[in-house]
Amino acid sequence: MISPETLVFGVLAALGLISMVATFMAVMERDLLKAVLFSAVQSTAYAFMFYILMAPDILLVYVPVAVGLYPAVILFLIKKTERFEGGEEE
Amino acid sequence: MIDVNAFLFSVLVFSLIMNLGISLYGIFWRPSLVKKIIALTILGDTANVLAIVVGYRAWVAPNRPPIPPVLTTWKPTAADLSKFSSLAVDPLPQALVLTAVVIGLAVTVFLVFLTIQVYRLHGTTDVRKIAKLKG
Amino acid sequence: MRRAYKYAVLAAMIVSTLALALAVSAGGLGYALPFPAVRNLAYWYLKTTYNPFMPKFTVSAPEAVTAIVWDYRGLDTLFETSVFFLAIIASMALMRGIDIRVPESMNLSKYGMSAIVKTVTKITVAIILAASASIALHGQLTPGGGFQGGATAAVAPLVIIVIFSLYFAVGSGIRKKSMLTLRTLGLLGIGVTSFAVIVAGLILGKAAYVFQNQPKEAAPIGLPSHILGVPMGGTLLLFNIFEFLAVAAGFTIVFLLLSVPEESVRKVLEGGEEHD
Numbered sequence: 001m002i003s004p005e006t007l008v009f010g011v012l013a014a015l016g017l018i019s020m021v022a023t024f025m026a027v028m029e030r031d032l033l034k035a036v037l038f039s040a041v042q043s044t045a046y047a048f049m050f051y052i053l054m055a056p057d058i059l060l061v062y063v064p065v066a067v068g069l070y071p072a073v074i075l076f077l078i079k080k081t082e083r084f085e086g087g088e089e090e
Numbered sequence: 091m092i093d094v095n096a097f098l099f100s101v102l103v104f105s106l107i108m109n110l111g112i113s114l115y116g117i118f119w120r121p122s123l124v125k126k127i128i129a130l131t132i133l134g135d136t137a138n139v140l141a142i143v144v145g146y147r148a149w150v151a152p153n154r155p156p157i158p159p160v161l162t163t164w165k166p167t168a169a170d171l172s173k174f175s176s177l178a179v180d181p182l183p184q185a186l187v188l189t190a191v192v193i194g195l196a197v198t199v200f201l202v203f204l205t206i207q208v209y210r211l212h213g214t215t216d217v218r219k220i221a222k223l224k225g
Numbered sequence: 226m227r228r229a230y231k232y233a234v235l236a237a238m239i240v241s242t243l244a245l246a247l248a249v250s251a252g253g254l255g256y257a258l259p260f261p262a263v264r265n266l267a268y269w270y271l272k273t274t275y276n277p278f279m280p281k282f283t284v285s286a287p288e289a290v291t292a293i294v295w296d297y298r299g300l301d302t303l304f305e306t307s308v309f310f311l312a313i314i315a316s317m318a319l320m321r322g323i324d325i326r327v328p329e330s331m332n333l334s335k336y337g338m339s340a341i342v343k344t345v346t347k348i349t350v351a352i353i354l355a356a357s358a359s360i361a362l363h364g365q366l367t368p369g370g371g372f373q374g375g376a377t378a379a380v381a382p383l384v385i386i387v388i389f390s391l392y393f394a395v396g397s398g399i400r401k402k403s404m405l406t407l408r409t410l411g412l413l414g415i416g417v418t419s420f421a422v423i424v425a426g427l428i429l430g431k432a433a434y435v436f437q438n439q440p441k442e443a444a445p446i447g448l449p450s451h452i453l454g455v456p457m458g459g460t461l462l463l464f465n466i467f468e469f470l471a472v473a474a475g476f477t478i479v480f481l482l483l484s485v486p487e488e489s490v491r492k493v494l495e496g497g498e499e500h501d
Binding site for chain 1: 094095098099101102105106108109112113115116120121122123124125127128129131132135136138139142143146149152153155156157158160179184187188191192195198199202205206209214215216
């Protein structure tokens with residue numbers, strides 16, 4: 001059957017592709033609220049990658065910082081400035 | 091003929107390099123200051139993941155993965171220590187990435203405050219309009 | 226049309242990633258990927274992080290990453306803490322003149338979210354603070370440490386500010402000045418700990434280095450590495466506690482500055498009264 005090594009590397013490759021899709025959607029999106037949510041999805045994929053690559057110290061820093069504090073700070077920023085990129089026109 | 095493990099690992103490395111390219115495009119070609127800050131955080135995080143990927147270690151046998159660099163016995167013998175140092179991943183990139191995450195966070199927080207001040211004084215966060223303001 | 230264009234670009238990117246990986250790994254690389262052995266430097270770090278057979282080289286902490294961050298490369302961490310402090314000071318200087326005053330005739334229980342959310346928040350804030358203190362305290366034995374605990378503990382003031390209200394938080398003691406005092410106390414603690422071994426050496430008449438943790442060849446004095454049979458890592462425990470305090474207080478200042486409502490800021494920007 002499939003050896004555990006191939007399974008683990010397959011999960012890593014799938015996580016890499018998921019993070020690439022999420023990054024692309026975050027950069028191309030014009031509604032800034034959805035862009036922040038896509039970037040949080042990408043941070044979750046990176047957090048899983050840190051766990052599988054055997055780095056638990058970095059995981060414990062990365063989960064509160066990139067999934068909790070970064071989106072909170074940028075949501076405060078969006079509330080105080082504009083929500084749509086490039087104003088309200090097309 | 092194809093080594094499946096090497097192929098899957100290369101998929102991971104190349105998707106991280108594509109992430110670097112997409113976030114660089116986002117910093118240069120998107121006109122909103124907030125979008126530039128989001129792309130900058132993605133760039134920093136991707137560089138950190140690449141550093142940890144460099145520090146990974148190949149599997150000794152198909153069902154013996156490497157272990158994190160934490161010693162789990164408090165009275166180790168010499169055999170324990172040599173087994174630990176032949177199975178554990180590299181601890182140095184993890185220490186450097188710890189520092190890099192905190193510094194990236196500090197820079198991002200300062201950039202957020204600058205953006206708020208620019209919006210309060212000029213009324214817009216679009217760099218094309220700010221460039222026309224002439225000071 | 227634009228959506229189809231976007232998805233076509235995304236599909237092209239995924240296909241090109243897979244094709245590049247196939248091209249690199251199909252013909253043989255000349256070396257194995259990932260690498261089968263660590264470098265010599267990492268081998269020495271792993272070998273001497275908890276080694277009772279080499280008492281003049283070891284750190285006596287079973288966790289290699291915390292030992293590198295606070296003992297082998299302690300100066301890097303000192304300067305990184307000062308960079309973070311400079312960013313907070315720069316943000317406070319940018320937002321000067323804005324002070325949050327609570328009017329006396331304010332009924333605080335009308336502000337914030339509903340009673341259900343407030344009750345659940347009271348329980349979860351206690352859980353968050355306990356878990357983050359636990360992460361910070363066992364940093365020298367298992368994965369954890371000062372930054373990890375501090376970043377987790379910074380979620381609690383954010384939740385209090387959002388759910389109760391900013392005026393409740395300021396009214397119950399979470400003010401800019403008190404958080405700045407806590408942060409300065411944490412940094413002072415780090416400074417004192419890095420000089421602790423030198424002071425002990427001066428008192429007892431032995432040579433010592435700055436940032437020293439365990440006894441070395443020419444400097445035979447250090448902090449105790451085992452307390453009651455449990456490895457405590459010497460200065461690592463003290464560094465973790467003070468860093469936890471400093472990081473949590475620093476993030477609280479940032480959230481206090483970010484959540485000021487825009488009307489009071491507009492009054493200050495148009496040249497209103499002088500606050501301190």
